[in-house]
Amino acid sequence: MSDLPTLLSQPALRLGASTITFGQMVVFAGLALLVLLGLLAFALARSTRARANAAEEAEMRMSAILQAQAEMQGRMGAMAELFGARQAELTQSLSQRLDAMTGRLGQTMSEQTKSTHESLTKLQERLAVIDTAQNNIQSLAGQVVQLQAILSNKQTRGAFGQSRMEAIVADGLPHGGYQFQATLSNGSRPDCIVRMPNGSPSLVIDAKFPLEAWNAIRAAEGSDARKLAAQSFRRDIEIHIRDISEKYLIAGETQDTAFMFVPSESVFSEIHENFEALVHRAHKARVVIVSPSLLMLSIQVIQAILKDARMREQAHLIQGEVMRLMEDVSRLDERVRKLQGHFGQTARDIDDILISTGKITRRSAKIETLELGEEAAADAASERPAHERATRRMADSKTGQLRLMVVEDEG
Structure with a gap:
């Protein structure tokens, strides 16, 4: 115990020229503790008052919240009633609109069904017309195939030209004014002879036109092949013109000229446009190249001559x-x-x-x-x-x- 004062009087800290002892430090610490305890008491009292004030404010706020909640519940009830009325009106309006829309949809569906039925009926009619046209096209295709087969065969091709010539002559002249496949005095048999009036010599018509070289011209690819086919075509026509001139031009029995029938207008125009030398050669050989239209015109002229001769006979x-x-x-x-x-x-x-x-x-x-x-x-x-x-x-x-x-x- 005797050492305590001594200890308290001993220096504990030097601050510049000042010296602080342990006793002073203890006093300072006690004072600081008292100040701290006072501050703590003050803070505790203040916090107690703040808590009391906060409780009062919380109670006031709670009462305000409860009042606001009551008002909100009243407003929610009014809004619920309003929403219920509006919902009923909306339901009724939607029901009416749905009924009207259902009626319109039904009417529209009936009209659409009727229109669809009419469209289907018209479509069936058009399909029937299309089927008929398709059948006609198929028939025409078959005929074209038959015509191609005819034109591909030399004998049938000759029969085709012969039939066209016979149809034109038979339609334009009276029966007895012509004869097919008649035999002349030299033994040759032309395709047709037309008897002229007043005992005049008969007119000879030949229908055996060579079309092989013409088909070769159409099928040729390239200028050289086309040139060779044209030469072959020219040679065949010249031979045919010479045969007609030698066989069918008989003095006193046939006319001085004979007809070489070309069964196609396109071939006839091609000959006159690109093979003019053949036309001149035929004229020199007294052979007239005729197309179906020219043969028809010639037959009409002969018919007029025969009619005039009959009128003269009956004068x-x-x-x-x-x-x-x-x-x-x-x-x-x-x-x-x-x-x-x-x-x-x-x-x-x-x-x-x-x-x-x-x-x-x-x-x-x-x-x-x-x-x-x-x-x-x-x-x-x-x-x-x-x-x-x-x-x-x-x-x-x-x-x-x-x-x-x-x-x-x-x-």
Whole structure:
């Protein structure tokens, strides 16, 4: 214990020139502790008051919250009622709109169904037309295949040209004015001969046109192949023209010219455009190259010539009929003149009858005057024109009957 004061008096800390002992430090520490305890008490009291104030504020806020909650519940109830009413109105409006929309949809669906049915009906009709057209196209394709087969075969191709030529000739000329596959005096048999009028020589028509070289021209690829095919085509035509000129041009039996029938207008135009030398050679050989249209025109000209020749042959018959017609006209003129004379005599007879009836009327008037005196005479004078008119009407009716009788007698 005796060391405690000594210990407290010993220096514990030096701050510059000042020295702080342990005792001072203990005092400072006690003072600091007291200050700290005072601060703690003050803080505790202050926190206690703050907690009391916070509790009061919390209670006030809680009451405000409860009041606001009550108001909110009232407002929520009003809003619930309002929402319920609005929901009922909305449900009713939606129901009405749905009903109207359902009706419109039903009407639209019915109209759409009707339109779809009509469209399907029209589509079926068009499909039927398309089926018919397709059948026609298939038939036409078959015919084209047959035509291709015909044109690919030389014999059938000749028969094709022969049939076209025969159809044109048979349609344009009367039966007996032509003959197919007739035999000439030199033994050759042309495809057709047309008999000319007045004993003139017959016209020869050949339909065996060579188309192999022409098909080769169309199938050729390249200028060299086309040139070779053109040369072959020219050579075949020249040979055919020479054969027609040597076989079918017979003096006194056939005409000086013969027809070489080309069964295609395109081939005919190609010959005249690109093979003009062949046309000149045919003219020199007295062979005329004709297409179907030119052959038809030539046949029509020959038909007109034959018709004119028949009219010339029948000219004497027509002249005889005209003479007999003139005789009938003269006889009719004579009978008309006789009838005119009868009418003149009848008119003169009617005039004489009218004179006699006039005299009778006047005499009857005089007789009535003599019997009835002056008064009766005046009445008769006033009635005289009526009697005269009646007499004239009777005379006119008799004249008409006489004229009718005269006409019937003449007839």
